[in-house]
Amino acid sequence: MADSVEKLRRLQAVTDAALSQLGLEDLLHELLERTLDILRADSAAVLLLDQDGTDLVATAVAGLDRELQHGLRLPLGVGFAGGVAVRGEPVAVAHVDRAGGFDNVLLPARTTSVLGVPMLSSGRVIGVLHVGTVDPRSFTPDDIELLQLVADRASLATQARRSHLDRAAAVALQRSLLPARPPAIPGLDVAVRYVPGAQVGVGGDWYDVFDLPSGHVGIVIGDVAGSGLHAAVVMGRIRSALRAYAMETDDPADVLTRLDRKVQRFEPDAMATAVYAVLDPTLSTVTMSNAGHLPPVMTGPDRPGHLLSLSPDLPLGAYRGAERRGTRMPLEPGQGLFLYTDGLVERRDRGIIAGLQRMVGALSPGTADATCNAAMALLDNTAPTDDVAVLAVRRV
Structure with a gap:
């Protein structure tokens, strides 16, 4: 003993x-x-x-x-x-x-x-x-x-x-893929924000804005299921693949269809939601496709924003051969899009509908930066449980 x-x-x-x-x-x-x-x-x-x-x-x-x-x-x-x-x-x-x-x-x-x-x-x-x-x-x-x-x-x-x-x-990877300063694109006012979750830490949320050789502009926000390094790595792969497919076609539904096939084949255990929008070279028309993500908000120069009626298709990786649809609508000077991930609006003590209504009511007309600031104010100076990514784009 x-x-x-x-x-x-x-x-x-x-x-x-x-x-x-x-x-x-x-x-x-x-x-x-x-x-x-x-x-x-x-x-x-x-x-x-x-x-x-x-x-x-x-x-x-x-x-x-x-x-x-x-x-x-x-x-x-x-x-x-x-x-x-x-x-x-x-x-x-x-x-x-x-x-x-x-x-x-x-x-x-x-x-x-x-x-x-x-x-x-x-x-x-x-x-x-x-x-x-x-x-x-x-x-x-x-x-x-x-x-x-x-x-x-x-x-x-x-x-x-x-x-x-x-x-x-995961933090290093996230920072390298999600730069705090978005690219400068003539005719567009762009702002972004990202806050890691207090409980899950860095996750698979991402945003992206890029111009294409055709003169079109790609805008995307997405959310890979899960958190930590694995989710961040999968997010990086999906983000890079989407950019590659966007070089081949200006149809957002086609891009998400190809991306879904890639996820099904090479990321069999992954699932992600995303909204991909493409602005035409004149910035007067936007075409969007929604892979299971929450609806974007259309903001205006002199009136409150409103949720777009953008019917979601299935998330990426959810079902092989899922149909993808595109919706086209005009974008007037002063109008813009606000895209976000679910960490901004979901709370344990509040339903998702109430969270969406609260968010839309907070997005008063203004610059893209002011829109993002108004969205971040919804966090009430507390760290969110889930990570939050937001992206505001306004035609100037």
Whole structure:
């Protein structure tokens, strides 16, 4: 008993203090080195579940050549570590030579005994930690408890650092794709705003304004389902693909049809809403297509804005071969479009219709910048729970 208490004390001292300033891979490697000493093992490895949840990726090793970990992927359910991940509970094997399916790299042929435990976060398996010994070993309940404690500490560190890195990467990506200053287009007054959500952080909201070789102007706002780095990455791909398709046709319905096929093929788990509008070279006519997004607002020079009757088609990625329609309408001097994502109008304590009415009532006539300022005032100086993107375009 005294020996177990001493082991726990030494492990807690290492995980709570000495490793707190290290990067993730170095932290896990140092933690494994201490684990080898405490458990008197010869090799150890941490494998983390990839973003798709299909493969375990070797992230840190000890007692082995560290080059062995680079690029090594193990399908879920395959090998010793894959089996531990599927079972979601500790597995101890006293004689690995009597069992099949063991990994040849992270569990070398000379390994005689092995103990593996799942790495858990909120009850979900995010990886596997296992140790191996050359000499035969019957792992005790204390050994299993100690290794599970190591795995729990490693899981906490992994999730904390992943969340921090994902958020930082998502913010950087979002800023690179959504510049605060929109492009200058003659004849148009353009303003934009973006605010990340307080609860979900940076998500998949985006806006874009660009001129085309034909003289047309493309205007788009959209929202990829989900949040964090994955949503931001998918958003970047969709945004770039839409720009490419817009170079080939001035029909917004055709552009969204092509974009939908791209999402269906290359982003099978993604779904997004979007409104894509195209202004003709004279800026006197706008044609719009709506892929499941909330309706734009038409603003005027001397009268309140109003929601456009723009019937939405299905979101991108929702249904293969969905029909896409376009709606054309005039745009007089002084008139403009205000596009937004649902974070601006959706609240838990208020229905969406009430949110839309409140928004439309707040958008008084004025410049594009004044329109965006009026929209942001709807947040009442509180951080929105979901991210918010708005785009105002006015013909001058």
